[in-house]
Amino acid sequence: MAESAKKILIVDDEPDVTDLVAYNLKAKGFVVETLNNPNAAVGFAHAFKPDLAILDVMMPELNGIQLCRMFRADPAFKGIPVIFLTAKAEEHDRVQGFETGADDYICKPFSIKELVLRVRALLRRASPGANQEASQTQLHAGRLVLDRERHVVTVADAPVSLTATEFRLLQLLMERRGRVQTREHLLVSVWNYETEIETRTIDTHVRRLREKLGGEAAWIETIRGIGYRFSENAPREAS
Secondary structure, eight states: OOGGGOEEEEEOSOHHHHHHHHHHHHHTTOEEEEESOGGGHHHHHHHHOOSEEEEESOOSSSOHHHHHHHHHHSTTTTTSOEEEEESOOSHHHHHHHHHHTOSEEEESSOOHHHHHHHHHHHHHHHSTTTTOBTTBOEEEETTEEEETTTTEEEETTEEEOOOHHHHHHHHHHHHTTTSOEEHHHHHHHHHOSOOOOOTHHHHHHHHHHHHHHGGGGGGEEEETTTEEEEOSSOOTTOO
């Protein structure tokens, strides 16, 4: 990955935080822009075209949750990875963040080294062509098609809007079709690093993914107490 070509937008109302994060990311070769006014974030992002956004949750007037929803509703940004950087460390806060469409959630105070690792991991997963098998660019199941090369998912030829993490999760399940994937294995494989994020994170992402897949969600089976499996055979709910 050419990190010098990767652009990161940081939105936080605390200049000390944006300055610290920007300084360290720039030192690693990233192109970084910062904003302390969340109201200007969407307009600025259209001009900057970031590859990844880091958002504070607790901001006046427009908070990170609202801003993430605006990004996800905008075709220009709905697929870019979003990291929440916040002092709100309770489990229900993290779950709300993931349900909003965030790809990662880092609590303050945080380790700069860990933040850089997570940024790199998200950008790696979001890169078109990442982890492709040489001879197959598409995965098929009923009306569901995942195109690795174009980074597109369709159901009955209609595009499905997925975040980078949801796409990677679905891709991994489809690639390992018929094999049970434990929650712990999914955390390491999909998030690309060892983490202390609760395994409930996986359940939150799978629930969102199923909602977006509609009838084709039946391909994803819950293996109670263990994890998930993408069915080898067409479920009755899928057609």
